[in-house]
Amino acid sequence: LALPPRVRTGIDEFDKMLDGGFMRGDAVMLAGSAGSGKTTLALQYLVNGAAYGEHGIYLSFEQLPDQLYRDAKNFGWDLPKLEQENKLKVICTSPNLLVEEGGAEALLEEPRKEINARRIVVDSLSHLSMFVKEEDMRLQLYRTLMLFKAKELSSLLLWETPQIAGQTFAISDTGTSFLVDAIVMLKFVEINSTIRNAMVVMKMRGSRHDKHLREYQIGSNGIKVEAAFTDYSGLMSGSPTKNASEKFVEMFKSATKK
Amino acid sequence: VILAVQLRNLLADLDRAGSSRFELGEEVLALFQKNPGLIDCPEGLARRIGRTAHEIEADLEYLLTAGVLSARSVGRYRLMFLDRTKVADAQDRSESPKGLK
Numbered sequence: 001l002a003l004p005p006r007v008r009t010g011i012d013e014f015d016k017m018l019d020g021g022f023m024r025g026d027a028v029m030l031a032g033s034a035g036s037g038k039t040t041l042a043l044q045y046l047v048n049g050a051a052y053g054e055h056g057i058y059l060s061f062e063q064l065p066d067q068l069y070r071d072a073k074n075f076g077w078d079l080p081k082l083e084q085e086n087k088l089k090v091i092c093t094s095p096n097l098l099v100e101e102g103g104a105e106a107l108l109e110e111p112r113k114e115i116n117a118r119r120i121v122v123d124s125l126s127h128l129s130m131f132v133k134e135e136d137m138r139l140q141l142y143r144t145l146m147l148f149k150a151k152e153l154s155s156l157l158l159w160e161t162p163q164i165a166g167q168t169f170a171i172s173d174t175g176t177s178f179l180v181d182a183i184v185m186l187k188f189v190e191i192n193s194t195i196r197n198a199m200v201v202m203k204m205r206g207s208r209h210d211k212h213l214r215e216y217q218i219g220s221n222g223i224k225v226e227a228a229f230t231d232y233s234g235l236m237s238g239s240p241t242k243n244a245s246e247k248f249v250e251m252f253k254s255a256t257k258k
Numbered sequence: 259v260i261l262a263v264q265l266r267n268l269l270a271d272l273d274r275a276g277s278s279r280f281e282l283g284e285e286v287l288a289l290f291q292k293n294p295g296l297i298d299c300p301e302g303l304a305r306r307i308g309r310t311a312h313e314i315e316a317d318l319e320y321l322l323t324a325g326v327l328s329a330r331s332v333g334r335y336r337l338m339f340l341d342r343t344k345v346a347d348a349q350d351r352s353e354s355p356k357g358l359k
Contacts, residue, residue: 064306066292083295090295093337094302100333107297107337 003054007119007154010048011041013225017201017210022182024154026205027145029125029177031159032186036197037218038158040075041186042121043068044222045156047077049119050087056119057111057153058088061095061127075222086115095128099140104147112151120148124158125176138175145179161187181205186216189235198235199225283317285309287326290340297339 006021015021022028032038046056060068065079068090072079082088089111097103111117122128125141132140148155157180177183183203188195199216201209212228213235232240242250289307290296296303300311300318307314318338321327328341 064289064293065295092293092296093298094305097299097302097332097335097337100335103332103335106330106332 003118007054008048008052009041009045010051011044011223011225013214014199014216014223017199017212017214017225018182018204019208019210022154022156023205023207025149025152026181027148027155027157027179028182028184029157029159029180030184030186031161033161033188036186036188037216037223038160038186039063039068039071039123040218041223042123042156042158043072043075043077043079046088046119046121047072047079047082050082050085054118055087055115056089056121057108057115057117058090058121058123059098059108060090060092060123061098063092063123065090065092075220077222089115089117094131096131098128098144099132099136104144108151112153117153119156120153121156122158124160126158126160129176138179141176142179161185177203182207182209187236189213189229189232189240191232191240198229283320283324286314286317286321290327294340297337299335299337303338 003024004021005024006015006018007024007026008015008021009018030038030041043058046058049056058068069079079088079090083090091107091111093107098107108120128141129137145155159176180203182201182205185200185202187198187200189198190196197216197218198213200213201211210228212230214228215226217224217226229235229240231243233243234240285307286303289303296306298306300315303318304311304314318327322329322338326340327338330337330339
């Protein structure tokens with residue numbers, strides 16, 4: 001049975017932003033600073049995938065599986081149960097092993113076959129870049145992504161951007177952003193002295209996608225995408241300003257109150 | 259849970275056998291018990307419990323010999339992982355009258 005051309009994340013509004021989901025087989029970079037919800041979104045992608053019959057592998061370089069199990073449990077996701085049901089595999093290893101000759105095959109081929117995996121999360125590329133020489137990173141990543149594609153795995157690659165506040169668009173220094181098919185950015189923005197979460201699809205090769213910065217919340221069921229920040233400009237800088245029309249409306253409201 | 263029980267029984271069996279490596283191996287074994295999806299080289303495993311590869315080298319060899327861990331070579335590295343089948347077999351042996359001794 002042919003799989004649908006789109007890989008749904010299961011996060012309704014996010015899938016709408018992606019015109020139905022990621023393109024099947026694509027390598028997607030999910031960039032964001034620490035605490036922005038990359039791991040949560042990635043787990044949600046796999047948990048929802050399991051519900052759609054698209055099993056997945058979570059390849060972690062840093063976090064141990066027991067930490068992931070605990071964090072996922074807070075969102076009501078029972079990862080050990082999914083593993084027992086052969087819908088998910090959590091693999092934890094050192095990043096240098098993935099890029100060693102034959103490493104990716106040795107680490108992933110058996111679990112991929114065992115659960116007939118269609119999705120993979122790599123957590124994270126930034127951790128991988130710590131173990132691979134800068135000049136080799138692009139080539140090694142290209143080889144790994146091609147292997148994922150050859151195995152018909154739709155990959156979600158996590159990338160930790162350095163800054164928590166301000167401009168966070170130095171996505172990667174090694175040109176890795178050119179190798180991926182799509183880039184989704186999670187970032188913090190400060191509005192009225194409050195930190196809010198913004199999400200944007202920056203690139204999606206061969207597909208239409210929403211260009212708006214959308215707000216998202218990390219709730220008890222995971223990530224929920226909400227409305228676009230239409231009233232503000234300069235969000236990418238991390239310090240947005242209200243649009244003139246909005247300022248006028250506020251001034252008008254304030255005047256009528258008086 | 260089953261795996262945890264199997265490993266605990268195996269450890270108890272090794273302890274009864276008076277293994278000098280019991281305490282040292284327990285630390286590594288606990289890491290695998292909590293994280294059965296762990297597959298790493300000695301350096302990576304050691305890093306995850308705040309030790310050096312040299313410190314846990316003998317423990318890993320012991321657990322490989324005991325049949326709890328399995329190893330596979332990848333390029334310059336030796337990957338080690340929990341062999342759930344072997345653990346189950348070891349459990350069966352420990353439950354038999356002769357046990358592992």
